[in-house]
Each structure stands twice: as C-alpha cells, then as structure tokens.
Amino acid sequence: MVRKEFDIVIVGSGAGGGTVAKELSALCRDGVRIAVLECGPRLREEEYTGREVEMADRLYFDGGGVLTRDRSVTLAFGRAYGGSTVVYTGTSLTLPRRTFERWDVAGLDYDDLERRSRKYCVENNVHLLPPDRINDNNRLFAEGCRRLGYRVEQFPVNVKGCEGSGLCNLGCPNGAKMGTHRVQLPEAERNGVTVVTNCTVDRIENRTIRASVTEESVGHPSAWAPGEYSVSAKAIVVAAGAVNTPAVLLRSGMGRALPALGRYFTCHPALILVARHARPIAGYFGHPKSYYCDEFAEAEGFLLETCMYFPFTTAKSLAGFGEEPRALLSAMDHLQMILVLALDPARPENRVMIDREGRPVVDYSLTEDVRRSLVKSMRTSARIFFAGGAERVHAPAGRKFFIESTEADRIDELIPFDGFRTGKVSVSSAHLMGGCRMGARSADSVTDAWGRVHGTRGLFVADASLFPRSAEINPYITIMALADRVAEGVRADLPHLTH
Ligand SMILES: Cc1cc2nc3c(=O)[nH]c(=O)nc-3n(C[C@H](O)[C@H](O)[C@H](O)COP(=O)(O)OP(=O)(O)OC[C@H]3O[C@@H](n4cnc5c(N)ncnc54)[C@H](O)[C@@H]3O)c2cc1C
Numbered sequence: 001m002v003r004k005e006f007d008i009v010i011v012g013s014g015a016g017g018g019t020v021a022k023e024l025s026a027l028c029r030d031g032v033r034i035a036v037l038e039c040g041p042r043l044r045e046e047e048y049t050g051r052e053v054e055m056a057d058r059l060y061f062d063g064g065g066v067l068t069r070d071r072s073v074t075l076a077f078g079r080a081y082g083g084s085t086v087v088y089t090g091t092s093l094t095l096p097r098r099t100f101e102r103w104d105v106a107g108l109d110y111d112d113l114e115r116r117s118r119k120y121c122v123e124n125n126v127h128l129l130p131p132d133r134i135n136d137n138n139r140l141f142a143e144g145c146r147r148l149g150y151r152v153e154q155f156p157v158n159v160k161g162c163e164g165s166g167l168c169n170l171g172c173p174n175g176a177k178m179g180t181h182r183v184q185l186p187e188a189e190r191n192g193v194t195v196v197t198n199c200t201v202d203r204i205e206n207r208t209i210r211a212s213v214t215e216e217s218v219g220h221p222s223a224w225a226p227g228e229y230s231v232s233a234k235a236i237v238v239a240a241g242a243v244n245t246p247a248v249l250l251r252s253g254m255g256r257a258l259p260a261l262g263r264y265f266t267c268h269p270a271l272i273l274v275a276r277h278a279r280p281i282a283g284y285f286g287h288p289k290s291y292y293c294d295e296f297a298e299a300e301g302f303l304l305e306t307c308m309y310f311p312f313t314t315a316k317s318l319a320g321f322g323e324e325p326r327a328l329l330s331a332m333d334h335l336q337m338i339l340v341l342a343l344d345p346a347r348p349e350n351r352v353m354i355d356r357e358g359r360p361v362v363d364y365s366l367t368e369d370v371r372r373s374l375v376k377s378m379r380t381s382a383r384i385f386f387a388g389g390a391e392r393v394h395a396p397a398g399r400k401f402f403i404e405s406t407e408a409d410r411i412d413e414l415i416p417f418d419g420f421r422t423g424k425v426s427v428s429s430a431h432l433m434g435g436c437r438m439g440a441r442s443a444d445s446v447t448d449a450w451g452r453v454h455g456t457r458g459l460f461v462a463d464a465s466l467f468p469r470s471a472e473i474n475p476y477i478t479i480m481a482l483a484d485r486v487a488e489g490v491r492a493d494l495p496h497l498t499h
C-alpha cells in the first residue's frame with residue numbers, strides 16, 4: 001500500500017469535479033497540494049475514432065449499457081478524464097426559476113446560482129449556432145413545432161471550431177466541444193493540480209481514501225504506478241457522479257447516519273423516436289442538437305429535443321424485429337429523430353444501493369405518471385414528424401411498427417397507453433441526478449447548500465447527486481454552478497481543517 005498526502009483530494013473529473021479542481025487550483029500558488037483521482041482513462045487524440053462500439057467501450061461505464069435493477073432503463077454516463085462532459089452534446093441551459101422554486105433548498109439563492117451559471121457559459125464558449133449551421137434534422141423539428149403552434153427554442157451550445165461531424169456522444173474527434181477535459185482540467189493542471197487517471201476510489205475512512213490504480217488498454221499512462229493507495233487529505237470532495245458518489249459514501253459506511261443517502265435519484269427517462277422522410281435528410285452531418293420544445297413540460301411532464309444517434313443506439317430504440325426495423329435502419333440518411341425526456345419525480349424509493357461486493361445498483365421504477373407522459377410524448381412527436389413532412393413514423397408503444405402519414409388523424413388510437421410495456425419500449429437516460437440531495441437536515445438530505453456532508457467535517461459533494469429533484473432541463477451548467485459554490489465552501493473551511 002503506497003501512502004500519499006494532499007491538502008485537497010477531488011474524486012472524479014467530470015462537470016462537478018473538473019470545476020472544483022479549476023476553481024481551487026489558484027491555491028496551488030500558496031503551496032496547497034491538490035489531486036484529482038479519476039477512474040477513467042485520458043485518451044490520446046488519435047484514440048477518438050468516432051466508431052460507435054469502440055468509443056462506447058472507451059468512454060462509458062459498461063459501454064453505456066448500465067441497467068437499472070428491474071432492467072427497464074439503460075443509464076449512460078462517462079468514465080474518462082472529463083467524465084460525462086467528454087460524451088455530452090454540450091447544450092447549455094440555466095436552471096429555470098420555476099424548477100429552482102420546486103427545489104426549495106434552504107440557503108440556496110436563485111440569483112447566486114444564475115450568476116455562477118453565466119460564468120461557465122462564458123468560460124465554455126456557449127453561444128447559438130448561426131442559421132447556416134442548422135441541419136435538416138433540426139430544421140424539420142422547428143418547422144413541425146411552429147406549424148402546430150408549439151413553442152420551440154434554439155439550444156445554446158458550447159463548441160469552438162465545430163466541424164459538424166455529429167459524433168458528440170462518442171467524444172468529439174475534432175476537440176471542438178468545451179468539456180472539462182478541454183477547459184477546466186487543463187487549466188487546473190497548469191496551475192499545479194495533479195490529475196491521476198485510471199485511479200478508482202473504493203472508500204473513505206477518517207479523511208483517508210482507499211484507491212487503486214490499474215493499467216488501461218487505451219489512453220495515457222496514469223501519473224501513478226499501478227497498485228493500491230492510501231491517500232489522506234484535509235478536505236475531500238466527492239464528484240463521482242449521481243451513481244458513484246452515493247456508492248462511494250455507502251461503501252464508506254455512511255448510510256446509517258444519512259438515511260437519505262442514495263435516495264431521490266432521478267434520471268429524465270428518455271426515448272429516441274424515429275421517422276422516415278421520402279427524401280434524404282443526412283441528419284448525421286452537422287451539430288446534432290439545435291432545438292428543444294418545452295411546451296408540454298408543466299402540464300404533461302415531458303421535454304422534446306432534437307437528436308441524431310448512431311446505428312447501434314438507433315436499432316436498440318426500435319420496438320420489434322424483422323423486416324420493418326431492417327427497412328428503417330437501411331434508410332439512415334432519410335431518418336429524422338426526436339429525443340423525449342420525461343421529467344420524473346424525486347421519490348425516496350428510487351435510489352442507488354450497493355450489492356454485497358460494494359458495486360452500485362440503481363433501484364428505479366417508472367411511475368404510472370411517467371409512463372403516461374412518455375406515451376403522450378410519442379403522440380406529440382408523431383404529430384411534429386408529420387407536420388415536418390415525414391412519410392411514416394415509428395412509435396415504440398404503437399399498435400403497429402409504422403404509422404403512415406395517411407393515418408395522422410388516428411395517432412391517439414394507434415399509440416395507446418397500454419402499448420407501453422416494460423421490455424418492449426427501450427428507455428434510456430443520460431441525465432442522472434440526486435442521491436446526495438442538498439437540504440437542511442440529515443433526516444432527509446445528505447449535504448447542506450454548500451455541498452458539506454452533514455456531520456462529517458472536511459467531506460464535500462460536488463456533482464449532479466446534489467440535486468434535490470430533477471433539473472427539468474439539460475443539467476451540466478447547473479452542476480458547474482453548484483460545484484463553483486462547493487469550491488468556495490472548501491476555500492472557506494480549509495484553514496480550519498487538519499489531517
Ligand atoms: C450522452 C450524454 C449526453 C449528454 N448531453 C448533455 C447536454 O447536451 N447538456 C447537458 O447539460 N448535459 C448533458 N449530459 C449530462 C451531463 O454530461 C452530466 O449531467 C454531467 O456531466 C454530470 O456531471 P457529474 O460531475 O455529476 O458526473 P460526471 O461528469 O459523469 O463525472 C463523474 C466522474 O467521476 C468518475 N468516477 C466515478 N466513480 C469513480 C470512482 N469510484 N473513483 C474515481 N472516479 C470515479 C467518472 O469516471 C467520471 O469521470 C449528457 C450526458 C450524456 C451521458
């Protein structure tokens with residue numbers, strides 16, 4: 001066992017961990033020793049190949065196929081230097097005030113969160129793409145929404161030098177997406193922070209971290225040699241994401257004192273919906289995500305966004321086998337796609353647990369309300385597809401594989417509520433939130449509004465697990481804003497902490 005000592009150790013290098021590392025890195029000038037321990041690899045530029053299955057294996061936990069306990073939802077989250085920001089699409093929204101009010105966290109102020117969010121919009125080069133960079137897949141969605149009178153907005157995105165290769169979710173091969181691996185982590189390293197990749201944290205006991213470094217088949221070698229490590233620190237910031245942060249704390253034996261630990265997990269259960277046009281769309285060229293429609297968020301509980309996925313992911317989103325899916329997939333260049341996000345409630349029953357070996361298990365069920373929202377979202381999407389000129393639409397809960405444009409007046413009948421069956425409809429999720437929710441009391445929350453874990457001095461959380469309920473929009477900017485606050489709290493507490 002190799003022993004190491006730092007002043008501050010950050011676990012995880014994604015939206016939360018990368019932000020904390022950069023924010024605290026100025027302290028290195030005063031001799032403060034800071035390390036980031038990240039279990040994923042740091043890929044070399046030439047290892048971003050854009051090949052779907054290869055990149056999924058390199059950049060995601062379990063190749064992007066982590067399943068919930070009942071196997072009804074697939075969870076996608078990144079495992080790399082930069083975490084999920086390496087594979088995110090980079091759409092950059094700030095938390096709506098109405099959502100913030102539902103969060104109702106004592107000591108958290110909306111104006112403060114918004115100010116910090118704006119700071120990261122500037123730092124990550126967030127802007128609207130000009131009209132000539134919007135591809136047909138996106139344009140048709142906006143046109144369809146407008147024809148139906150639905151509110152549609154353009155997404156700000158955080159790219160610099162985007163070449164429109166459409167590969168964002170496989171790691172940008174052009175270095176154009178401004179994730180923490182491009183912005184915050186390099187700055188932190190320049191300022192003196194040590195980033196240790198291929199380093200998995202097992203548990204934390206008395207401000208000492210047990211971790212192991214392994215050799216990976218891809219990426220740069222880790223800063224530390226393979227082996228077991230015991231790392232002590234005055235302050236430990238856990239930012240391993242909404243599945244792994246609760247798991248690390250549960251493995252560390254904190255579940256008894258913190259009954260809310262792991263609970264209130266939400267994930268915006270998502271559907272990838274597909275329609276075929278008579279003419280080529282070639283939606284896989286260009287930035288994949290330019291518009292969203294939140295017309296139905298309040299009343300029906302779902303958001304619609306544009307998207308464009310790769311052959312394997314698209315195939316897994318279809319309900320059925322045989323000739324019809326084959327016909328659809330062989331016309332990839334004619335496909336239009338919509339991503340649905342259900343705005344799921346935060347329930348104590350939906351939670352991250354650990355199994356006997358200490359591995360995370362996500363016990364999550366889709367409520368009846370969420371299932372109904374997802375069916376309504378399929379009906380609404382079908383209307384948008386047809387209003388944009390699609391000739392046939394596939395709805396996974398539909399009575400038949402294709403709904404033809406001539407049947408557009410029978411959409412509600414052809415997509416019935418009882419057509420949504422677990423196992424038939426492929427539900428996925430990329431916005432994992434909650435599990436260490438902020439709040440005033442240890443009875444129903446895990447940290448205070450500055451990410452300090454209740455009852456444990458020097459231990460902080462700084463990632464999406466802090467969310468008390470879902471974000472109801474794409475979350476990464478809000479995660480960075482919260483992590484910025486946590487960094488401020490660490491700076492304030494550090495002079496009073498000892499090893
Ligand atoms: C495909 C995809 C597309 C997305 N698109 C968008 C988008 O367009 N806009 C948006 O706002 N959001 C998007 N998101 C969501 C966004 O990326 C995440 O919400 C955000 O990155 C989560 O930040 P985090 O810090 O909580 O976790 P992460 O960014 O996932 O970082 C956690 C890090 O901790 C590491 N880690 C985990 N366990 C351990 C351990 N035991 N020891 C050491 N390290 C560990 C992981 O490897 C990872 O690097 C997308 C997500 C995905 C997967």
Ligand code: SF4
Nearest residue numbers: 162163165166168172
């Ligand atoms: S679309 Fe732009 S940001 Fe996305 S992978 Fe291609 S170049 Fe990178």
